[in-house]
Amino acid sequence: DTGVSQDPRHKITKRGQNVTFRCDPISEHNRLYWYRQTLGQGPEFLTYFQNEAQLEKSRLLSDRFSAERPKGSFSTLEIQRTEQGDSAMYLCASSFKYGGENTEAFFGQGTRLTVV
């Protein structure tokens, strides 16, 4: 396991279509995060899982967005009825925290979404 893996790397979709992205975190990392990054900006937090529980969702995450992390392993982020404003890089990150032990957040290479 060499890092956080995201699939696909690039996705072009027509407005109104649904898309789903996958993130495979580093093994044994219990925390998983989704961020969105638009051109020229820093990543913005979308949502966060500890194991399989989704503990926080940003106001940026509209009702069209849903994320899951079944069994506390990989995660999926689905966007329904895509809009041009959804075009961005979607980044996944994972980390481990248990008691006093903590690791940094490692990011994947992201999925670049273009809505046409």
Added chain:
Amino acid sequence: QQQVKQSPQSLIVQKGGISIINCAYENTAFDYFPWYQQFPGKGPALLIAIRPDVSEKKEGRFTISFNKSAKQFSLHIMDSQPGDSATYFCAASENDYKLSFGAGTTVTVRA
């Protein structure tokens, strides 16, 4: 509302020079301040991080200076190299979870 303000937006430095990037925050509950480096088409990678109990941390050519009373921190890149050309993001978090990022600084190192 951006919780971490970063400047400058971009900078150009000669090879061997010093790059300085500044960040400021308002949330006094932040207790972890990392800097990330990002190359085009890649995800951010942790460069160096500091906690508020120290005022400076150095790793190789990279140094973080932290001023808790001013709620400011900065990244210094010494002896800048062309391979350092990238976008740098400061960030902050509370209780080691979600990160609030600055808007980024694009650094160009001229040979």
